[in-house]
Amino acid sequence: xxxxxxxxxxxxxxxxxxxxxxxxxxxxxxxxxxxxxxxxxxxxxxxxxxxxxxxxxxxxxxxxxxxxxxxxxxxxxxxxxxxxxxxxxxxxxxxxxxxxxxxxxxxxxxxxxxxxxxxxxxxxxxxxxxxxxxxxxxxxxxxxxxxxxxxxxxxxxxxxxxxxxxxxxxxxxxxxxxxxxxxxxxxxxxxxxxxxxxxxxxxxxxxxxxxxxxxxxxxxxxxxxxxxxxxxxxxxxxxxxxxxxxxxxxxxxxxxxxxxxxxxxxxxxxxxxxxxxxxxxxxxxxxxxxxxxxxxxxxxxxxxxxxxxxxxxxxxxxxxxxxxxxxxxxxxxxxxxxxxxxxxxxxxxxxxxxxxxxxxxxxxxxxxxxxxxxxxxxxxxxxxxxxxxxxxxxxxxxxxxxxxxxxxxxxxxxxxxxxxxxxxxxxxxxxxxxxxxxxxxxxxxxxxxxxxxxxxxxxxxxxxxxxxxxxxxxxxxxxxxxxxxxxxxxxxxxxxxxxxxxxxxxxxxxxxxxxxxxxxxxxxxxxxxxxxxxxxxxxxxxxxxxxxxxxxxxxxxxxxxxxxxxxxxxxxxxxxxxxxxxxxxxxxxxxxxxxxxxxxxxxxxxxxxxxxxxxxxxxxxxxxxxxxxxxxxxxxxxxxxxxxxxxxxxxxxxxxxxxxxxxxxxxxxxxxxxxxxxxxxxxxxxxxxxxxxxxxxxxxxxxxxxxxxxxxxxxxxxxxxxxxxxxxxxxxxxxxxxxxxxxxxxxxxxxxxxxxxxxxxxxxxxxxxxxxxxxxxxxxxxxxxxxxxxxxxxxxxxxx
Amino acid sequence: xxxxxxxxxxxxxxxxxxxxxxxxxxxxxxxxxxxxxxxxxxxxxxxxxxxxxxxxxxxxxxxxxxxxxxxxxxxxxxxxxxxxxxxxxxxxxxxxxxxxxxxxxxxxxxxxxxxxxxxxxxxxxxxxxxxxxxxxxxxxxxxxxxxxxxxxxxxxxxxxxxxx
Numbered sequence: 001x002x003x004x005x006x007x008x009x010x011x012x013x014x015x016x017x018x019x020x021x022x023x024x025x026x027x028x029x030x031x032x033x034x035x036x037x038x039x040x041x042x043x044x045x046x047x048x049x050x051x052x053x054x055x056x057x058x059x060x061x062x063x064x065x066x067x068x069x070x071x072x073x074x075x076x077x078x079x080x081x082x083x084x085x086x087x088x089x090x091x092x093x094x095x096x097x098x099x100x101x102x103x104x105x106x107x108x109x110x111x112x113x114x115x116x117x118x119x120x121x122x123x124x125x126x127x128x129x130x131x132x133x134x135x136x137x138x139x140x141x142x143x144x145x146x147x148x149x150x151x152x153x154x155x156x157x158x159x160x161x162x163x164x165x166x167x168x169x170x171x172x173x174x175x176x177x178x179x180x181x182x183x184x185x186x187x188x189x190x191x192x193x194x195x196x197x198x199x200x201x202x203x204x205x206x207x208x209x210x211x212x213x214x215x216x217x218x219x220x221x222x223x224x225x226x227x228x229x230x231x232x233x234x235x236x237x238x239x240x241x242x243x244x245x246x247x248x249x250x251x252x253x254x255x256x257x258x259x260x261x262x263x264x265x266x267x268x269x270x271x272x273x274x275x276x277x278x279x280x281x282x283x284x285x286x287x288x289x290x291x292x293x294x295x296x297x298x299x300x301x302x303x304x305x306x307x308x309x310x311x312x313x314x315x316x317x318x319x320x321x322x323x324x325x326x327x328x329x330x331x332x333x334x335x336x337x338x339x340x341x342x343x344x345x346x347x348x349x350x351x352x353x354x355x356x357x358x359x360x361x362x363x364x365x366x367x368x369x370x371x372x373x374x375x376x377x378x379x380x381x382x383x384x385x386x387x388x389x390x391x392x393x394x395x396x397x398x399x400x401x402x403x404x405x406x407x408x409x410x411x412x413x414x415x416x417x418x419x420x421x422x423x424x425x426x427x428x429x430x431x432x433x434x435x436x437x438x439x440x441x442x443x444x445x446x447x448x449x450x451x452x453x454x455x456x457x458x459x460x461x462x463x464x465x466x467x468x469x470x471x472x473x474x475x476x477x478x479x480x481x482x483x484x485x486x487x488x489x490x491x492x493x494x495x496x497x498x499x500x501x502x503x504x505x506x507x508x509x510x511x512x513x514x515x516x517x518x519x520x521x522x523x524x525x526x527x528x529x530x531x532x533x534x535x536x537x538x539x540x541x542x543x544x545x546x547x548x549x550x551x552x553x554x555x556x557x558x559x560x561x562x563x564x565x566x567x568x569x570x571x572x573x574x575x576x577x578x579x580x581x582x583x584x585x586x587x588x589x590x591x592x593x594x595x596x597x598x599x600x601x602x603x604x605x606x607x608x609x610x611x612x613x614x615x616x617x618x619x620x621x622x623x624x625x626x627x628x629x630x631x632x633x634x635x636x637x638x639x640x641x642x643x644x645x646x647x648x649x650x651x652x653x654x655x656x657x658x659x660x661x662x663x664x665x666x667x668x669x670x671x672x673x674x675x676x677x678x679x680x681x682x683x684x685x686x687x688x689x690x691x692x693x694x695x696x697x698x699x700x701x702x703x704x705x706x707x708x709x710x711x712x713x714x715x716x717x718x719x720x721x722x723x724x725x726x727x728x729x730x731x732x733x734x735x736x737x738x739x740x741x742x743x744x745x746x747x748x749x750x751x752x753x754x755x756x757x758x759x760x761x762x763x764x765x766x767x768x769x770x771x772x773x774x775x776x777x778x779x780x781x782x783x784x785x786x787x788x789x790x791x792x793x794x795x796x797x798x799x800x
Numbered sequence: 801x802x803x804x805x806x807x808x809x810x811x812x813x814x815x816x817x818x819x820x821x822x823x824x825x826x827x828x829x830x831x832x833x834x835x836x837x838x839x840x841x842x843x844x845x846x847x848x849x850x851x852x853x854x855x856x857x858x859x860x861x862x863x864x865x866x867x868x869x870x871x872x873x874x875x876x877x878x879x880x881x882x883x884x885x886x887x888x889x890x891x892x893x894x895x896x897x898x899x900x901x902x903x904x905x906x907x908x909x910x911x912x913x914x915x916x917x918x919x920x921x922x923x924x925x926x927x928x929x930x931x932x933x934x935x936x937x938x939x940x941x942x943x944x945x946x947x948x949x950x951x952x953x954x955x956x957x958x959x960x961x962x963x964x
Contacts, residue, residue, distance in 0.1 A: 524894075753887055758872075758897060770896035778887050778899050 025054040025147050026082040027140060028073055030064040030089035032119055037062075039123035041133040045088065048137045048658075052144045056080045065095050070102050077106050084147040088116040088140050091679045092696075109152035111584070111642060116143035120682035121694050131690035134659040138693050142655030149647040153584035158621060160246035161340040162575045165190060167238060167514070170198020171557055172549030172564040173345035174220050179568035181229040185575065188337050189224065190252060191234045192510075195299035197221055198347055202282060204377040206557055207421035208452035213557075214298055221300040234301055239334070241517045244621060245544025246340045246580035256330035258306035259292070263325035266294060266302045270317035270326065278310050284372040286384070292317050292326075341544045341571045342518060344528065345564065346511060348550035351400045351407070351503040359399060359501055364473040367499045370395070370418055377422065381429055383498045385477045390498040392434040393426065394481050395419040396468045400504035402440060408504045410525050413554040415502035416443045420453055422500070423461040436462040436494070438483055446558075464492065471499050505554035518545050521673070521726055524763045527553045538566045541672070544580075546570050585642040585698075586623040587630070591615045593637035600629035600638055605728035626728045627702025631737075643698050649710055655693050656714035663717035663779040665692045667772070668707075670699050673724025677765035684765070688772040691779075692720070700757065701729045701737055705744035708755065712745075713793040718754045718779035720771065725761040734759065749789040753782060833957060834861040836927055840944060841953035842903040847927065848947060855904055855940070858931040859891065859922055862957050867893040870922050873915040875932065880908045882935060884943050889932070891922065900932060904943040910934040 027049040031037030042060050050058040057080045061069045064087060073085065085108070087099050092115040100110035116139045126132050162185055166177045169191030177187045189196065200206075201221075203213035224230055233252060240251040259270075276291035283289075291311040294304050303325075306317075318326045350371055353361040361367050365384035368376070376382065383390040397415050400407030416439060423435040442463060444453040457463065468483040477497045485492045507527045515522050519542040521529040528551050531539035538546050548563035549555065555563075574580065587608070594615035601609045601616065608622035609629060616638070627640045639645055656666050669675040675696045681688065697703060700723040708719050721741075723734055738757040746752045756775050760767055835841070840848040845863035849856045864870065872892040882888045882902040889900045911933050915921060922930035937943065948956060 756890070758892060764894060767895055767897070770898075774890070774897045774899055778890075781887065 022054055023083040023148055024056045024081055025052075025084045025086060025144055026073075026076055026080060027052075027055055027058040027086045027088065027144060028064055028069075028076070029058070029060045029118070029140070030069070030087070031060065031062045032089060032123075033062065036089070036118050036123045036136075039126065039129060039132045040118060040136045041129060044133050045118075045136045045140060049086075049088075049140050049144065052141060054084075054148045055144060056082065064089050065098055073099075073102060074106060077108070083108070083112065084150055085113040086116060086140065086143045086147050087113060088118045088136065088143070090119040091115075091117045091121070093676060093679060094120075109154075111153040112147075112150050114143045114147040114150060116140050117679070117694070120679040122682075122690075124682035124685055126687050126690045128690060131661070134661060135690045135693060138655045138658045138661075141658035142651040142653075142693075142695065145650035145654030146647045149644065149650050151641070151644070153641055155581045155584050156620070157579045158246055158582055160575055160578060160580050161248075161338050162186070162578075163188065163337070163339040164341050164343065164571055164575070165248070165250055165337060165339045166343045166345060168198070168345035168347055168508075168549070168551070169193075169196030169224075169232075169234070170345060170347045170549060170560070171200040171217065171220075172347070172560040173198070173343070174217075174224050175561050175564035176343050176345060176548060176568045176571075177224060177230050178220065178227065179565055180571060181227045183568070183572055185229065185572070187227075187230045188339065189230055189232050190236050190238065191232070192237050193295065194235050194257065194305040195295040195301065196224065196232065196234060197296070197298070197300065199371075200557055201296060201298070202284070202371060202374055204374045205421065205425060207417045208446075208448040210421070210425070218298045221298065225300045232301065233335075235305065236335075238514065238517060241342075242622075244624075245542075245574065247621065248339050248342055248544065250337050250339065250342070252335045252337060254333045254335065256306075256308065256332055257303070258308075258311075258327055258330045259304045260325045260327055261301045261303040263323045264303035265323060265325075266304065267322075268294065268304075269320045269322065270304055273316045273320040275314065275316065276310050276312055278307070283375045284369065286368075286372050286375045286379070340575045341546065343546050343548060343564075343567045343571060344514070344518065344520070344540070344551055345547075345549045345560075345567075346508045346514065346551045348505045348554065349508050351506050353399050353501045353503040356399055356406065358470040359396060359468070359499075360471045360473065360479075361501055364479060366390075366477055366479055366497060367471060367473075367501065370415065370422065370500050370502050373422055373500050377425060377429070381426060383477060385497075388477075389430055390433070392496045393423075393436070393498040393500060394479075394494070394496040395423065395435075395437045395500045395502060396471070396481075397437070397439040397502050398467075398504075399501045401502075403504075408506070408525065410553070411443065412502070412505040413443070414505065414556050417446070417449055417452070417556070419500070419502060420444070420456045420461065424452075424456050424459055427459050427461065434462070435460075436464060436496070438464045438466060438468050438481070440465070440467065446556075466492065505550065507551060511551065515726070518542060520545060520547075521761065524761065525553070527551065529762065538563055538570055544574060582621060583625065585625040585640070586620045587618045587625065587627065587638055587640050589616045589618060590637045590639065593635045595635055595637075597634065599632045599634065603628050603632045605730075624728060626699040627697070628699060628729065628733075630702055631704035640698065640702065643702065648697070648702075648707060651695055652707060652710045653714045655695060656711045656716045660715065661691050663691055663776065663782075663784060664715050665689075665718040665720060665772075665776060665779060666711045666716045667692050667694045667720040667722060668697045668700060668703055669694050669722045670724045670727060670729075671696045673727065673762050674722040674760055677724070677760050677762050677768055678722075680762065680765035681769050686766065686769045688769045689776040691776050692772045699723065699727060699729050700734065703741065705741045708741060708745050709748060709750075709793040712750055712754075712785055713790060717782075717785045718756070718775060720775055721755070721757040722768065722771070723757070723759050725759050725764075731759070745793075749792045750785065751782065754779060754785070833865065833954075834927070835950045835954050835957075837950045839927070839950065840903070840947040841950065841956075842901065842947055843956055844901045844903075846901060846903045848903045850940070850944075851934075853936060854909060855906070855935050855937050856931050857903060857933050857935060859900070859926055860953070861926045863898070864923050864926045864930075867891060867896055867898060868923075869894050870919045873919045873922070873932070875911040875913075875915065876908050878908055878911055882906060882908060882933075884946070891919070902935070903947055904935060904937050905939055906935040906937040908933050909936050 046058045165188045166173045177189045236254040239253045242249045270292045271290040274290035279285040280287045280289040401412040444450045466485040472480045521541045523529040546567040548567040549560040608619045700721045742752040845860045874890045876888045883905045887899045888902040
């Protein structure tokens, strides 16, 4: 590495008027045991760091996060009177809070420390010691450059609204509502269907205890209905969501019920005269209902409802109703509620197995789903073809689950135990019944589950390990099941008179729109994504929104209840304090430059900017700190705290300019998803070219062409921009923004192939390794940026 | 999907898709790759069809299968010059990113604008609707010499799969 470059970086000062007086910076570099030290020559990094401008001391330690490491930072801070601290260690996602707390205890503002990610984004991504050390020097130089421009910031506090909205009235939503209401919080329970109860209300009995499902659920339904602190809103959906943790404002739309809930006694006279008959959803189509109907006998609210889609508006029911409960002029009602937190418990739906034609669903009445079987068990067991008692039943597991070719790759988890339960129940109900379960692997992990499985085997349930190739109707009520017994290694053909399919569990319809409204992330399996898989399992990506039950993935009643109670606890710890802390990392207007053009107002995704007389104003509660308003401002009159123009420029100059790498590539990663994904590549020890250095930005939308030009001018040969999926920057705006940047950069003589942009979700992090490799290879082919182009980029990069 | 396969003793086996998955997992290749006869191929998995002065270029079936679901295609500008073996754009799937290398030198006459809206067309129709660019060749005869025939490309793919 060349000493000249360091000099140049050290002299850099992007914006003289904003440059603070030369602060005293201390650099501390962690070996992290051998995690960093085995790959990065920590001493060489320290020596180089010591020569950087403003650096008054540079130290190393085996474990900076340990108490001896923290003591070192304390004593050096006092000894040298340090004003800014740079920690070269793990990802800030890991220990930023640790070191900020340390700073606070030393009387230094916690926003005056900067972490350089030498582990997840450097030492864990390569085995090449020299290259890793050069990369570490670059990362430290970027951090030191930024540290000199850091400003003290103070988070503000906001009073929270202590109401809670629970979306989804299945067993998870009900338990969460009751738990919170019993703690004294006002709860709005919003259910899309006309009754609460969810899928649990449809089940016959629950495994492994064989409790009657409705017997344990309906007391909860009644308690929910009667609780003074729970406002039950059935037939209602979320329309819009505004605000942030502690102060959400939700607009709800209640679909017309056409029946007055107060007046209806549930006598059913209306249904008797209704001429329309349709398949009953609650009965999974095994029975029929009228267009005016009670969802199920124990429904809450216990009032009839008109099915808008199928009602012919003959209104015979009006005459039949002795209580005058039917209101043909009922209309959709919009309602606004103010809450501090939201719990999502939207549950699941079952895959329609008719796409899997080999199982013949829909071609013969005796091929049914396990949810249909649950309803048949309730009505006395019969085979649908002739309503006679079945003699031989087959269950087929994993219909569309564990099938990455045509279905879902994941295990739907509940089908094994549900089938075992159904087989045990039916063996009790029907004498001499033969029950066969075709499975891939029988999964019975859970308290009492294995014992239940053993009991089923003792009861004579037949278990066949093997995949079913096809189900063929043969004659009358009989069905031929052809399967491969993988234990015996032979083909098995057998006749049954009832075949029960166990289709995959999918997230409930509309989960995508809800996620968009609430700012939640969806994983590659289609379910909602938790903040941290192990340690924050019911927190969403959005503060103040918590997740429970099957919206996170397939699970049974017990697990759903466990999560519901967890979300109640998480909600209470957010709302119980009465105040929430608001990050100071918000946009602010430099009012003397603002000419009230209003461009920022148009671009702001959260409508946080207003335009009163005398220039734009940012509402710091609504502002999410994405920085989309910055590149759009023609007067450079808006900036972002803790990601200011001068801080970003100093980072770029440092990281792109300290050492030489051929080719050198700067990757700007959006701070939440994309940066986390970059960390995960390292965490998985996936190696990628050391040429790539990552710079965290609030959003790719915060970048202006001048930042890329600054990177090229300082030494970069290629730039990658990575935005998370589902961020405030929509796909359309992202591509348009990137194209705009490319055009400007191209007009300065840099080929547009040197600029690459991509999006990723956190679970798809492995894609980034492919991006880094492909792009490095591309830039290597293009060769280093020609010196004329580099000098040309300088002109624009400095202009502000 | 049921695919009949024969076991060692010659009995007919009916295997559902899940079994196929497992076979693939254990290293058996059941997938077939479509390689039309009348095209030229590059080792980097681009195909080229000569249409008079113009040449149409796209990604091979093998390439799209390796990439899986394609979500974005970065196309060159109409009028841009391209050189054989040089990057002219890129394709991005949910799992990976791959550069598109031009199999010939010349000037871009047309780009498949439909790919901006429907990048998955490359997956569904790699040789027809999923074409990427049309190039006016500047030195076609020389470029064709370094390209492969369908047969040679097949054995190239086979070698790649075997060494993987």
